[in-house]
Amino acid sequence: MQPIGKEVTNSSNRPSSGPGIIVILFILLVIAVSVFSQPSAAYDDPQIGPLSVIFTIINNSSYPFRLNAQNGAGCETAAPSIIAANGGSASFAVKKSFPDINRCNTFWNILNQDGKSVEEIRITMVVNGQILGTNFFDIVNLDTPIKLAISGTTVTFTNK
Numbered sequence: 148m149q150p151i152g153k154e155v156t157n158s159s160n161r162p163s164s165g166p167g168i169i170v171i172l173f174i175l176l177v178i179a180v181s182v183f184s185q186p187s188a189a190y191d192d193p194q195i196g197p198l199s200v201i202f203t204i205i206n207n208s209s210y211p212f213r214l215n216a217q218n219g220a221g222c223e224t225a226a227p228s229i230i231a232a233n234g235g236s237a238s239f240a241v242k243k244s245f246p247d248i249n250r251c252n253t254f255w256n257i258l259n260q261d262g263k264s265v266e267e268i269r270i271t272m273v274v275n276g277q278i279l280g281t282n283f284f285d286i287v288n289l290d291t292p293i294k295l296a297i298s299g300t301t302v303t304f305t306n307k
Contacts, residue, residue: 198242202302205304
């Protein structure tokens with residue numbers, strides 16, 4: 148009895164390696180690119196990670212703010228020592244990491260025209276790393292001569 152079709156054989160006695168070669172070449176390409184590439188200018192600042200939320204404090208009051216303390220695992224940038232009155236501002240990067248909630252606490256002395264502290268204010272910037280989490284300020288502003296307005300991740304202070 149004769150076979151109906153021809154039997155296909157591999158004359159080189161080695162397995163077909165097309166997909167294997169492609170995978171190995173891809174891995175070598177990834178290694179070469181990671182070893183020889185330069186970091187981009189956007190990530191040259193070691194303090195700010197690519198997953199950060201920027202919060203801004205604008206001081207349109209007639210009272211300068213002097214930093215008393217800053218703490219929290221979420222703080223990625225240091226607060227300035229002073230936020231000037233009448234238009235001074237400062238921006239802060241707060242780390243965003245799934246699914247954590249990160250906080251950056253800042254404590255400010257509100258100064259009068261003579262540079263003496265009249266009151267203290269606590270400004271906490273909160274980043275919720277969950278999928279639908281929101282970013283917000285938590286501000287304690289008791290008995291101070293200023294009022295505030297919050298819009299997203301920007302807070303603006305004015306005189307009462």
